[in-house]
Amino acid sequence: MNMADRENFFRAISVIEADLQAGFSMGAQVHVALKGKAVWDFARGEARRGVPMASDTLMLWLSCSKPVAAVGIAQLAERGLLTFDDLVCQHIPEFAANGKEGVRIRHLLNHTAGFPHMATDLRPRPWDESIAEICAAPLEPDWAPGMRAGYHLSASWFMLGELIRRLDGRDYPLYVREAIFLPLGMYDCWIGMPREQYRRYGARIGRMHNRKEGELAPMRLDCEEGAECCRPGINGYGSMWELGRFYQMILNGGELEGRRVLERESVRALTARSREGMYDETFRHKLDWGLGFACDSNRYGLKTVPHSFGAHCSEQTVGHSGSQSSTGYCDPRHGLVVCAVLNGRPGMPKNNRRFRLLNNAIYEDLGLA
Numbered sequence: 001m002n003m004a005d006r007e008n009f010f011r012a013i014s015v016i017e018a019d020l021q022a023g024f025s026m027g028a029q030v031h032v033a034l035k036g037k038a039v040w041d042f043a044r045g046e047a048r049r050g051v052p053m054a055s056d057t058l059m060l061w062l063s064c065s066k067p068v069a070a071v072g073i074a075q076l077a078e079r080g081l082l083t084f085d086d087l088v089c090q091h092i093p094e095f096a097a098n099g100k101e102g103v104r105i106r107h108l109l110n111h112t113a114g115f116p117h118m119a120t121d122l123r124p125r126p127w128d129e130s131i132a133e134i135c136a137a138p139l140e141p142d143w144a145p146g147m148r149a150g151y152h153l154s155a156s157w158f159m160l161g162e163l164i165r166r167l168d169g170r171d172y173p174l175y176v177r178e179a180i181f182l183p184l185g186m187y188d189c190w191i192g193m194p195r196e197q198y199r200r201y202g203a204r205i206g207r208m209h210n211r212k213e214g215e216l217a218p219m220r221l222d223c224e225e226g227a228e229c230c231r232p233g234i235n236g237y238g239s240m241w242e243l244g245r246f247y248q249m250i251l252n253g254g255e256l257e258g259r260r261v262l263e264r265e266s267v268r269a270l271t272a273r274s275r276e277g278m279y280d281e282t283f284r285h286k287l288d289w290g291l292g293f294a295c296d297s298n299r300y301g302l303k304t305v306p307h308s309f310g311a312h313c314s315e316q317t318v319g320h321s322g323s324q325s326s327t328g329y330c331d332p333r334h335g336l337v338v339c340a341v342l343n344g345r346p347g348m349p350k351n352n353r354r355f356r357l358l359n360n361a362i363y364e365d366l367g368l369a
Helices: 003-008 010-021 063-078 093-099 105-109 127-136 155-168 172-181 195-204 224-228 240-251 264-271 348-365
Strands: 027-034 037-048 059-062 209-212 215-218 236-238 275-280 285-289 318-322 326-331 336-342
Touching: 003 010, 003 037, 010 027, 010 037, 010 348, 027 240, 037 240, 059 063, 059 318, 059 326, 063 105, 063 155, 063 172, 063 236, 063 240, 063 264, 063 318, 063 326, 093 127, 105 155, 127 155, 155 172, 195 224, 236 240, 240 264, 240 326, 240 336, 336 348
Parallel strands: none
Antiparallel strands: 027 037, 027 336, 059 236, 209 215, 275 285, 318 326, 326 336
């Protein structure tokens, strides 16, 4: 760590050092860009036992992966292959089973579809098996799509990936590589990483850890087999500075360095509040949501809102957090992009507090508070 980092980001570094000293994480990686220019790329601690964290370490994104699917769906909409208000069963007929015939693509994206607790990520298995199970599943009791909200951990994201597969023809891992990551220069980002590629990266692959009884143990799904099995909602891999390129594209209205990934109208559709003032039955808090992107929800309780982007963000801020470990967002008012990961999962309350403090500190260090 150089002296400029220590002087310019002393508040943020203090938050990270406190987290590492408390044993909540082994290492941290942070990328910050202001008005299109990288102002801080920081790595501290260990990526995994005995391996230093570096700015190009590839970390598991967990739910920070979700907005990638939203961009893919918007690309299909631009090609005239679907609309956000299409019924899912228009494109995947078997999905209509057990009361799901009224679920629209919009509902998948804003977590109002009606099967929030169905998890398909717990063990690696064939893609078609996951899709068949989701298609056969019922809605939650008394759930009318669009009328109740509850964060969907994984199942709705499998269906978004299946929409892309059926309408574009490419499997989801190949689609996001060719249509999103490579055009954005995110060359070391993957959702569904081939085993041979995982092995080639070697020590560049970091590990995510769970904190249990004061000790840090590697997450079971964060391994070679887990990285290969595509889980659209949770197993993206890449560095924070590369994830930052994704959010810089969103901030720029769909383009980065002369390469357009989305039209401005599509970015506005994804980041506008698709649901507003609804109580989220998973997080047990009011939260606003765009299409695949979380919206700033500080209006519902600055100190209680989960996965906050901090006290100083503008109401136009959008992004997504990864379970107890990471965040990525952009704030149009300030021209700010922040992506950060702490590679230990200490539980929701501790994680919400540390990222609120870290986000606050970044704004304050930049003089934006």
